Amino acid sequence: MFPPTADIASAVRPARGPRRPGDIDAIGPELGVFDAAVGRRVLMYQANPVATLRAVVRALRPGALVVFQEADATMFPASRVPLPLNERANRWMWQTVEREGGNIHMGFDRVPALEEAGLLVEQVRAEAIVQTPKLRHPVGRIIRVMLPRIVEHGVATEAEIDVDTLDERLAAECAAANATYIGDVAFGEHAKEALLSVAGRSERDVYAVGADKGAGPLVLHYDGAGWQRLATGARGDLWWVHAFATRPHCGGGPSARANRGPTRWPCAGGPCDPRES
Numbered sequence: 001m002f003p004p005t006a007d008i009a010s011a012v013r014p015a016r017g018p019r020r021p022g023d024i025d026a027i028g029p030e031l032g033v034f035d036a037a038v039g040r041r042v043l044m045y046q047a048n049p050v051a052t053l054r055a056v057v058r059a060l061r062p063g064a065l066v067v068f069q070e071a072d073a074t075m076f077p078a079s080r081v082p083l084p085l086n087e088r089a090n091r092w093m094w095q096t097v098e099r100e101g102g103n104i105h106m107g108f109d110r111v112p113a114l115e116e117a118g119l120l121v122e123q124v125r126a127e128a129i130v131q132t133p134k135l136r137h138p139v140g141r142i143i144r145v146m147l148p149r150i151v152e153h154g155v156a157t158e159a160e161i162d163v164d165t166l167d168e169r170l171a172a173e174c175a176a177a178n179a180t181y182i183g184d185v186a187f188g189e190h191a192k193e194a195l196l197s198v199a200g201r202s203e204r205d206v207y208a209v210g211a212d213k214g215a216g217p218l219v220l221h222y223d224g225a226g227w228q229r230l231a232t233g234a235r236g237d238l239w240w241v242h243a244f245a246t247r248p249h250c251g252g253g254p255s256a257r258a259n260r261g262p263t264r265w266p267c268a269g270g271p272c273d274p275r276e277s
């Protein structure tokens with residue numbers, strides 16, 4: 001399990017002090033002044049996101065970057081033909097988040113919250129995670145990670161989910177209808193040099209990805225001692241990185257996919273490791 005986002009946010013500031021875990025609502029002056037606050041799927045879990053954002057803003061230097069990305073269930077899942085299993089799998093995830101008290105509409109609620117907290121939102125984007133019979137999103141792997149929470153909240157049983165065969169059955173359902181399916185959409189700000197997503201497999205293996213300023217997407221790796229920028233040989237913004245146990249998995253907008261080169265990075269359709277590129 002990787003550290004909480006507030007923990008990672010302080011890790012993004014490696015040169016100026018030790019990384020300390022903690023509640024973002026309780027960031028105090030003893031931690032110093034931050035150049036950036038980056039979070040993904042964090043605001044949706046705050047009882048009062050505006051109060052949380054105000055606490056974050058108090059810890060930032062003037063002009064600092066604030067980048068939050070949130071998922072949203074308002075408009076999705078969507079497809080032109082019924083895909084009952086894909087839709088059910090989507091409900092398992094969102095119902096669990098909802099029963100845990102998460103706001104499943106945070107994509108739409110995000111900009112008003114950012115503005116109410118006194119932030120200037122310069123540009124907003126949303127990216128749909130589009131699946132086809134061949135281009136799959138790792139839904140089964142995500143559900144495997146969420147399984148104890150899904151069962152605990154009475155959303156579905158392990159037998160109903162049958163996680164070992166789930167990805168195969170989801171793909172087969174899409175293939176039988178030759179369907180294009182959108183199960184998820186990510187809302188985020190777009191800023192030059194912005195870090196858009198941070199994820200890690202341990203305190204010594206953290207990735208941060210972000211915008212392409214003209215020479216390829218920002219990809220940073222933290223090995224416990226310092227951050228290194230990784231070259232990808234690819235172009236386009238990278239919007240998210242997931243830290244699965246075996247290797248990181250990342251994806252970007254349409255330009256990142258269209259310009260995919262011979263390297264395995266960025267990879268919209270399958271697992272990849274930036275260190276291999």
Ligand SMILES: C[S@@+](CC[C@H](N)C(=O)[O-])C[C@H]1O[C@@H](n2cnc3c(N)ncnc32)[C@H](O)[C@@H]1O
Binds near residue numbers: 039
């Ligand atoms: C859904 S996870 C997202 C994790 C990661 N950012 C990602 O995108 O994969 C929510 C994260 O928010 C963190 N979190 C939620 N509320 C928090 C708070 N008040 N202070 C610090 N971290 C918090 C949790 O510890 C957890 O790591």
